[in-house]
Amino acid sequence: MVPPGKNYTYVWPVREEYAPAPADANCLTWVYHSHIDAPKDICSGLIGPLLVCKEGILNRYSGTRNDVDREFVIMFTLVDENQSWYLDENIKHFCTDPDSVNKKDAVFQRSNKMHALNGYLFGNFPEPDMCVGESVSWHLFGMGNEIDIHSIYFYGNTFISRGHRTDVVNLFPATFLTTEMIAENPGKWMITCQVSDHLQAGMLGQYNVANCKSDIFYPEMKGQQRRYFIAAEKVLWDYAPQGYNKFSGLPLNASGSDSDLYFTQGDNRIGGKYWKVRYTEYVDATFTKRKRLSAAEAHLGILGPVIKAEVGDTLLVTFANKADKVYSILPHGVIYDKASDAAPNLDGFVKPGAHVKPGETFTYKWTVPESVSPTAGDPPCLTYLYFSAVDPIKDTSSGLVGPLLVCKKGVLNADGTQKGIDKEFYLLFTVFDENLSRYFDENIQKFIWHPFSIDKEDKEFVKSNRMHAVNGYMYGNQPGLNMCKKDRVSWHLIGLGTDTDMHGIVFQGNTIHLRGTHRDSLALFPHMATTAFMQPDHAGIFKVFCATMHHLPRGMGQIYEVNSCDNRDPSEQPHGMIRTFYIAAEEVEWDYAPNKNWEFEKQHLDARGERHGDIFMNRTENWIGSQYKKVVYREYTDGEFVEIKARPPREEHLELLGPMIHAEVGDTILIIFKNKASRPYSISAQGVEEMDSGKQFQVPMTKPGEVKTYRWNIPKRSGPGPSDPNCIPWVYYSTVNFVKDTYSGLMGPLITCRKGVLNEKGRRSDIDYEFALLFLVFNENESWYLDDNIKKYLNKDPRDFKRTDDFEESNRMHAINGKIFGNLHGLIMNEDTMTNWYLLGLGSEVDIHTIHYHAESFLFKIDKSYREDVYDLFPGTFQTIELFADHPGTWLLHCHVSDHIHAGMETTYTVLRNIERPGKEQLYFFGKNLGPTGAKAALVILFIIGLLLLIATVILSLRLRSAIKQTDYQQVQSCALPTDAL
Missing domain, CATH: 1.20.5 (Single alpha-helices involved in coiled-coils or other helix-helix interfaces)
Incomplete structure (x- = not known):
């Protein structure tokens, strides 16, 4: 801490282990900032970029880069001036009546949240200038809070980020990226955050690509000319045409059901049908005959037709607006000039394609030069989307969106299907906010029985119009997701929407291949798209769903079916060890913070004499405090379930988590499970072959007092992929009620490894230490035991107790393995040792976690290894990071999301000096x-x-x-x- 008026010189050695990895860009993007109270310091303005480059990249005299023509730094963040140290001063200086200001007023607080690029809003960001053909390095980073989910879209050009070709990257608090662009498309182009709320609030700027030379060569497009005839048409859309919940079998308007809110029509509910607008394909430019959908396209739903092109092709898309509002088509991932630009920004060009009126047509010309080709590390076809950009928020909420594929040369057959692929599926995960639709008022008038009495601002009414859909379908009503066992399946997954559209997509029953890694889940965000490959080896009926808490109960899940289809290729049979674990579910009294010193010593008192952590730590008349009744998985020594298996010191850090289960490819895991709790539970794992799944949508439950055996096979696709580390993490949990069971405490890590990695004790032999960390905001309001906790700790009757907003906030415990404010212990390792950390993400929309390791960097793998000191973690996603511990000391480890810091999602890890290692002979050199x-x-x-x-x-x-x-x-x-x- 440097007092006012004083100075201090910091020395930051640029050690080799902080240098870019071979696959990284030549210069890594990091930041520096004040860390007295990091959220408040940063919101006050104290932050800047720090670039670390490979040796030889910087000019030794000027410090400029010699490998690129231009470089620019942009910070995307919602600057919360309510958190600034200077809020009171700003109120006094800028408010016309400072004494009347209520700092807690929601409208006042919203007015102080600035959606900025380097501190500028609504196009005031100074435009970066570059010339056609120049190489440009963009250093991008995010900061902020839970709503700082940013989908940064560079109109007009594409770039490479971590070996992947794209025109959109995601940024989160403390996410740092270096992207590399060759500026080839002249013009003034927008840079925006495509998250709907952020775009509306002014998070946009522009960059300018100038024709600095007259002799610019544009490569000739020697591929095919592919024509599409697409119309925008108004449709009456049914979110559940089969009329019932395919998972529960209940009618969608069943009283008390999750779906009741969305599908009951009445005095204050629209129901499940809405007027929308949709892109429809026609056979020719007369727009008189629609192109019939094939069986393979039945799953598309609200999506427009799939547009495909190979490198070298030209796309001519004739758009007819047969709807009643002005619309357009704007694509990601391809090149177009200003004559075909559908973006609405003011750039000095007349752009008729940016606003096609009802009854008009316009032909867009898009090209696919080599410069937008998938990279060597990309799949054969990159997934993008196209959408109407007249009003991007209202247009997409109304339904105008479709998929677009950019493929390598020679990948497509004559009929447009992909070579070497048997099935292609396109899935859009989004919360269609019908409150923002262009047809919202019309839907109220048509479907609400007494439309003039409706209050559009009523919270329950607003919520009822937010449809958690996949391709416009909810609760398993999507048709056409059928395949055969051993089919080669290409999944094309697309995100859209606002800051709550954080989706962890999970494929039950089978795994997917992502750039050389094996997963069963991936994260999706607005305007992001991903291509994943699957070759199912497990026949049955499975869910593909969003694992973000509440998204599945609200309808964001569908059914995919894998049929045997007389496939004679036998399933992979287990050929390894049978590993048996005796695990019980048992209820415990859990303390998130037995030691309160961290909060008292580290957090500052505010003007009212309170600390941020008081609401979570203190027991009062209306706050439970840090102790709760919960249920946990615990391992026993045998099937008698009498003696709990003692955890060695290296497992001390697991705390609330169940035992760390290890297995190798080819093994079988037998879980002898006893339910010692007071209500039914189960144990189910992601990523493995569950012998009880595929016959029903969840594994069998175990009633209180019962013992059941669960069997998990570990086929090759459940182990590490070619680009993965030697071991990868999954999670296991109870699925009787996924949301309540998880928040009540039932989860644990499952680690699958390559053959030969585990020793005779079932532990890893290739590294020195391994740690599993679950970052989760435990919402005790959703626990099965909330009433018990109210009775025990508040000594009140839950039926009469008033559950205020403050009470509910006090029960949201921002924990690492069930501990807050530095109470997680056991993260201890020796100097010069190799460690692996298994980072586990579960939770809701607030569970965006950017995990920051102070003093050390680490490597994580996609197709190759990349260096970071922050990893982005989301619900339903898991990752191994590899950290070589070589900097002795005790260091901070925390989530960098501002609210999560203040709420206690912090702990420390310790790297012991070699002299501190017991029994180890030391070597000294000159002392x-x-x-x-x-x-x-x-x-x-x-x-x-x-x-x-x-x-x-x-x-x-x-x-x-x-x-x-x-x-x-x-x-x-x-x-x-x-x-x-x-």
Whole structure:
């Protein structure tokens, strides 16, 4: 801490382990900021970029880069001026009546949240300038809070980020990216955050690509000319045409059901049918005959037709607006000039394609040059989307969106299907907010029984119009997701929407291949799209759903069916060990923060004499405090379930989590599960072959007092992929009621490894330490035991207790493995050791976690290894990171989301100096303790010095001997011997 008026010189050694990895861009993007109270310091303005480059990239005199023509730095963040140290001063200086200001007023607080690029809004960001053909490095980073989910879209050009071709990247608090662009498309183009709320609030700027030379060469498009005839048409859309919940079998308007809110029509509810607008394909430019959908396209739903092109192709898209509002088509991932630009920004060009009126047509020309081709590390076809951009928020909420594929040369068959692929599926995950639709008022008038009495601002009414859909279908009503066992399936997944559209997409029953890794889930965000490959080996009926809490209960799940289809290729049979675990579910009294010192010592008192953490830590008349009744998985020594298996020191950090289960590819895991709790639970794992799944949508439950055996096979696709580390993480949990069971405490890590990695004790032999960390905001309001906790800790009747907003906030515990405010212990390792960390994400829309390791960096793998010190974690996603611990000390480990810092999602990890390792002989050199690496270097230096001394000694001896001989001869010559007498 540097007091006002004082100064301090910081020394930051740029160690080799912070250098870009071979696959990284030449310069990594990091930041520096004040860390007294990081959220408040940053919101006050104290933050800047720090670039670390590979050796030889910087000019040794000027410090400028010699590998690119231009570089720009942009920070995308919602600057919350309510958190600034200068809020009171700003109120006094800028408000016309400062004394009347209520700092807690929601409208006032919203007015102080600035959606900014480097501190600028609504196009006031100074435009970066570059020339056609120049290489440009964009250093992008995000900061902020839970709503700082940013989908940064560069109109007009594409770029490469971590080896992947795209025109959109996602940024989160403390996410740092370096992207590399060759500016080839002249014009003034927008840079926006495509998250709906952020775009509306002014998070946009522009960049300018100038024709600086007259002799610019544009490559000739020698591929096919592909024509599409697409109309915008108004349709009456049914979100559940089959009329019932395919998962529960209940009618959608069943009283008390999750779907009742969305599908009951009445005095204050629209129901499940809405007027929308949709892109429809026609056979020719007359727009008189629609193109019939094939069986393979039945699943598309509200999506427009799939547009496909190979590198070298030209796309001519004739758009007819047969609807009643002005619309357009704007694509991602391809090149278009200003004549075909559908973006509405003011750039000095007349753009008729940006606003096609009802009854008009317009033909867009898009090209696919080599510069937008998928990279060597990309799949054969990149997934993008196209949409109407007249009003991007209202148009997409109304239904105008479709998929677009950009493929490598030679990938497509003559009929447009992909070579080597048997099935292609396109899934759009979004919460269609019908409150923002262009047809909202019309839907109220048509479907509400007494439309003039409706309050559009009523919270329940607003919520009822937010449809959690996949391709416009809810609760399993999407048709056409059928395939055969061993089919080669290409999934094209698209995100759209606002900051709550954070989707963790999970494929039950089978896994997917993503750039050389094996997963069963992936994260999707607005305007992001991903291509995943699957070859199902497990027949049955499965869910594909969003794992973000409440999205599945609200309808965001569908059914995909894998049929045997007389496939004679036998399933992969287990050929490894049978590993048996005895696990019970049992109820415990859990304390999130047995030690309160962290909060008292680290957090500052506010003007009211309170700390941010008080609401979570203190027990009052209306706050439960840090202790709760919960249920946990615990391992026993045998099937008698009498003796709990003691956890060794290296597992101390697991805390609330169940035992860390290890297995290798080919193994079978047998879970002997006893339910010692008071209500039904189960145990189910992601990523593995569950022998009880595929016959029903969830594994069998175990009633209180019962014992059941669950069997999980580990086929090859459940283990690490070619680009993965030696072991990858999954999670297991109870699925009787996924939301309530998880928040009540039932989850644990499952680690699958390559063959030969585990030793005879079932532990890893290839690394020194492994740690599993679950970052989750435990919402105790959703726990099965909330009433019990109210009774026990507040001594009140839950039926009469008033559950205020403050009470509910006090029950949201921002925990790492069930501990808050530095109460997680056991993250201890020795210097110069290799560690693997399994980062586990579960939770709701607030569970965006950017995990920051102070003092160390790590590698994580996609297709290759990339260096970071922050990892982005989301519900339903899991990742192994590899950290070589070589910086002794005790260091902060925390989620960098501002509210999560203040709420206690922090702990420390410790790297012990080698001198602190018991029983280890130490080596000292000039009083300094050396680790293994230093010892080797010292030995080499000593050997060289010794060799040089030996050579010097030999040379000196020879010269001395020669000098002695010469002296003897001279002495004889000058002596007075009587030679004449001899």
